[in-house]
Amino acid sequence: MNTYLAKNSPFNNFDNMEPLYELIQGQLVEKDFSEEFPYKGKLTLYQDTREGSVRVQIPRVFVCKVDFNQINEVYPPVTDIRRNKLQVYANQMRYENIDSYDIHQVLEMPAYTNIEKLQKTGILYTSNLLPDPISNMIYIKDTINIYGPFTWKFNDNESLVVNVKAEQCNKIYEYRIDEISQYIHQLELSDHDGGDIYEIITTKSILANAKQIEFITDKDLHRKFVKDIKKATSIDLSINHKDIQEILDVIPELEMSEDRKKRIINDFIDYNALQEVLEELSKTAVLNPETSELVYTEILNNPKTRGQVIEDLKEREDFSEELSAAKSEINNMILVKDRLLDEVESIQKQIEDLNQEKQIETENEVIKELMEKQQKLTAEIEELQKKYDLSTQIRDWEAKIERQKVEHDSFTGVNASLKEALAEKVKNAYMDVAFNGQIANEVLKAAAGYAKNADHERYALMMAKQGSVPHANEKIMNPSEFIDMVQTTLNRDCHRMMSRNDVINILLCITQGFLTVFAGEPGSGKTSLCNYLSKILGLSRNDHYSRYIEVSVEKGWTSKRDFIGYYNPLTKQFDQANRKVFEAFNVLNHEAKNGINDYPFVVMLDEANLSPMEHYWADFMNTADMNKDKREINLNEQYELKIPKTLRFLATINYDHTTEILSPRLIDRAWIIMLESGNLNINDVVVDQEIEPLPIISYQQLTNVFGVNSTRSMEDNTVEKFNEINNTLRENGLFISPRVMTMIKNYCVVGSQLFDKKMNRLPALDYAVAQKILPMINGYGETYKMFLNNLSKSCDKNNMPISNRIIQDIIKKGESNMQYYQFFAK
Numbered sequence: 001m002n003t004y005l006a007k008n009s010p011f012n013n014f015d016n017m018e019p020l021y022e023l024i025q026g027q028l029v030e031k032d033f034s035e036e037f038p039y040k041g042k043l044t045l046y047q048d049t050r051e052g053s054v055r056v057q058i059p060r061v062f063v064c065k066v067d068f069n070q071i072n073e074v075y076p077p078v079t080d081i082r083r084n085k086l087q088v089y090a091n092q093m094r095y096e097n098i099d100s101y102d103i104h105q106v107l108e109m110p111a112y113t114n115i116e117k118l119q120k121t122g123i124l125y126t127s128n129l130l131p132d133p134i135s136n137m138i139y140i141k142d143t144i145n146i147y148g149p150f151t152w153k154f155n156d157n158e159s160l161v162v163n164v165k166a167e168q169c170n171k172i173y174e175y176r177i178d179e180i181s182q183y184i185h186q187l188e189l190s191d192h193d194g195g196d197i198y199e200i201i202t203t204k205s206i207l208a209n210a211k212q213i214e215f216i217t218d219k220d221l222h223r224k225f226v227k228d229i230k231k232a233t234s235i236d237l238s239i240n241h242k243d244i245q246e247i248l249d250v251i252p253e254l255e256m257s258e259d260r261k262k263r264i265i266n267d268f269i270d271y272n273a274l275q276e277v278l279e280e281l282s283k284t285a286v287l288n289p290e291t292s293e294l295v296y297t298e299i300l301n302n303p304k305t306r307g308q309v310i311e312d313l314k315e316r317e318d319f320s321e322e323l324s325a326a327k328s329e330i331n332n333m334i335l336v337k338d339r340l341l342d343e344v345e346s347i348q349k350q351i352e353d354l355n356q357e358k359q360i361e362t363e364n365e366v367i368k369e370l371m372e373k374q375q376k377l378t379a380e381i382e383e384l385q386k387k388y389d390l391s392t393q394i395r396d397w398e399a400k401i402e403r404q405k406v407e408h409d410s411f412t413g414v415n416a417s418l419k420e421a422l423a424e425k426v427k428n429a430y431m432d433v434a435f436n437g438q439i440a441n442e443v444l445k446a447a448a449g450y451a452k453n454a455d456h457e458r459y460a461l462m463m464a465k466q467g468s469v470p471h472a473n474e475k476i477m478n479p480s481e482f483i484d485m486v487q488t489t490l491n492r493d494c495h496r497m498m499s500r501n502d503v504i505n506i507l508l509c510i511t512q513g514f515l516t517v518f519a520g521e522p523g524s525g526k527t528s529l530c531n532y533l534s535k536i537l538g539l540s541r542n543d544h545y546s547r548y549i550e551v552s553v554e555k556g557w558t559s560k561r562d563f564i565g566y567y568n569p570l571t572k573q574f575d576q577a578n579r580k581v582f583e584a585f586n587v588l589n590h591e592a593k594n595g596i597n598d599y600p601f602v603v604m605l606d607e608a609n610l611s612p613m614e615h616y617w618a619d620f621m622n623t624a625d626m627n628k629d630k631r632e633i634n635l636n637e638q639y640e641l642k643i644p645k646t647l648r649f650l651a652t653i654n655y656d657h658t659t660e661i662l663s664p665r666l667i668d669r670a671w672i673i674m675l676e677s678g679n680l681n682i683n684d685v686v687v688d689q690e691i692e693p694l695p696i697i698s699y700q701q702l703t704n705v706f707g708v709n710s711t712r713s714m715e716d717n718t719v720e721k722f723n724e725i726n727n728t729l730r731e732n733g734l735f736i737s738p739r740v741m742t743m744i745k746n747y748c749v750v751g752s753q754l755f756d757k758k759m760n761r762l763p764a765l766d767y768a769v770a771q772k773i774l775p776m777i778n779g780y781g782e783t784y785k786m787f788l789n790n791l792s793k794s795c796d797k798n799n800m801p802i803s804n805r806i807i808q809d810i811i812k813k814g815e816s817n818m819q820y821y822q823f824f825a826k
Helices: 068-074 115-121 218-231 244-250 258-267 271-287 289-301 303-315 320-434 437-461 479-493 500-512 526-536 579-593 664-669 699-706 716-731 738-751 763-776 782-794 801-815
Strands: 002-008 015-024 027-029 043-046 061-066 087-089 103-108 123-125 138-141 145-154 160-163 171-176 184-188 197-202 211-214 515-519 548-552 565-568 573-576 601-606 632-636 639-642 647-653 670-674 778-780 820-822
Touching: 015 061, 015 184, 027 197, 103 145, 115 123, 115 218, 218 258, 218 320, 437 579, 479 500, 479 526, 479 699, 500 515, 500 670, 500 699, 500 738, 500 763, 515 526, 526 548, 526 601, 526 647, 548 579, 565 632, 573 579, 579 601, 579 639, 664 670, 664 738, 664 763, 670 763, 716 738, 716 763, 716 782, 738 763, 763 801, 778 782, 782 801, 782 820, 801 820
Parallel strands: 043 087, 103 138, 515 647, 515 670, 548 601, 601 647
Antiparallel strands: 002 015, 002 061, 015 027, 015 043, 103 197, 123 160, 138 145, 145 160, 145 171, 171 211, 184 197, 565 573, 632 639, 778 820
16 A cells, blocks of 8 residues: 555546555655556546435545555456556545644745744735645745744734644744755646646654744734733732833742843833733732732831821721721722723733734835835936936047047048959959869869768768667557557547557557558558657657658659659759658668667658559669668769668558559568558547657667567468468469568568457467568459459458458459459458
8 A cells, every 4th residue: 555645627517536655664766657657647536426425525635545456356447448547436545634734834934024023923925825735734944944843823803823732832943945945846736747746744753853943923922921920929019010020030930041031121111011010910919819918918017108008097997887988989980990800901902913914904004105106216317327328429429439430431442442452353263163074163163072971961960879869669569568568558648549559550560671661542551650659759849859750742743753752963962752751761870880870761652542652662672671681872973872771661552543552572572461440420529739759769679579579480270371372372363472481471570479369379480471472463354353252262251251241242242343352452
């Protein structure tokens, strides 16, 4: 079971647990969660809609524990486009407050305050636009230290007020930021870049080294002081208590720091506040049995008060009963007075709170006005400074212009004669060069040579060597992981529903074949599939290491001049038909010369049969055999480019009246993959999705899984079935070339180890026959139909359902086309 600090990322009315950190031994560990949570790094939280269930309110940030075994047992990954998506009912998860794991939010100390000022009012922010903190206890930081923990609340004016818990005894911790920076982390709590960034701190491991400091607001200090006076038991009344300092000195029970004493003295400068304390002091002294005797002794020892008391006693000695009644009434009045004093104290506190808040509002308004005035004055000063600088420059320029005029006049005559002489010399030199063919030719050669050398330096920098290409996939993947990665991305992110065997077939053809052709009707997704594959394999990039080029073939192409370009003997330079194509072949030429075969390179010919491929692609016919020692194309004597084994061509073709047929020579060298549009409902149509390129796959990774394996042989049942099909073809005058046999053998050897054989018994041979032999079908008449029926029996539904279905389609289309049977028929 793993513990995560996570956030709630709602999407399409669903809540999602998105882990931000993993909690390991009290510490937050940042990591890549894509393997644990394959679907976009998240766990979907479904609200339980069954009867009796209650909707769960999921907090914005929380700590939760995930048991992957339980998830997979109860809610296995779903299929179709959300493959590998983990999901649970929201009420089965426990969402714990981050405070319970000693994780707290850190707030920034505003520039207009500090920790000393914060103790005055406890108000941290006065803005009413702040979101609630994400933890119950918070910490506050300035540029040097972090303080806390604090409780927080919003007062009636929606200002954020902080305080400390009673059990903290008015103490907080102070940390230096540079000493605990490893315990401070950042959270991004929005689903878009540049969203809300929160800082948090983990305090479990740093309390031992913390420094404690005192924190109590003025209001709480005032109340505590008055409360302590009421509890005092020994007061020296021989001292005339004229100020707060003397009161603090004569009450031993008031044990407090010198800092608090200073704050109390400053706080009680107001006369009314002083009177309140003196009144509480008097009440305490008279009513306390231990101190009342001191009061009476003080009265009797004073001559003035003693005489007054004796005189009053003589006048009232006959009125003992009235005195007793008066004392009783006085006692009652004292009780009433105490009650009224308590009420007055409560009202006074409310008035003080209101006065403080009003004072803050007034101060904020004054500060705002002063800041606006400051900005206006600063702008005026800057404007005046610019005008002053400009006037100084103008005076300097005027003096300089005067000097220039004098110099100009002195050189005017000389300048005119020099111009005439120079013009005459240039004219004569130009005539010499223009009419001297040898000189002109040398000039053009030198210019072309300079440009060619500059291009070679640029091509050398564009070579893709392992270790120099950023964002490369260095992970060693086994065949199953490789295939899963491609299929999952196609199905989930690109919405191209392809079976595992179809994905294996495409990757086998691209890896083992020099040319792979995707055939199908318009709209069957040929071009988009090629583009998706280029991004999944990491070939299509936004830097100069991009290894994928899309070329749109045009009607009327007749040679490589239209595809690549030609050498112009007049300018001594190569006129490029497509800059990217010419540049790519030059980079590949440099890689081949330097023995670099680290990353695949793919050229995609879109609508390749708008012009005859065997014309404009003729130079590449001889390079299609991968085992040839010398593989190069000749653009002219100065441009002989080597073709490395990493180059592959993809082509998309339609077969209608606007396109050219593929020649047997081309079919003999290519894999022909037929794509079907399928029967889609309008609700099933999905617009092509834009996906980000994945890390680039190396050529070695590709060939390790799908490349030719010369150490293995074809399986016996595959050989037996192939010989049966070959005999059927020979009986009807169709012969398989050695090149095609070799391609089929290499394909079946590797494919038999990768394909899923649940749907058909010979999947490798089935795909190979469908893509290398059936495209050669081209004939007419009843005899040819009988041949196709016999071939259909050899490619029976149980062993080779793909080939069988294609043959049946050819027969069906031929019967409606005057018994003309062709693989590419509509």
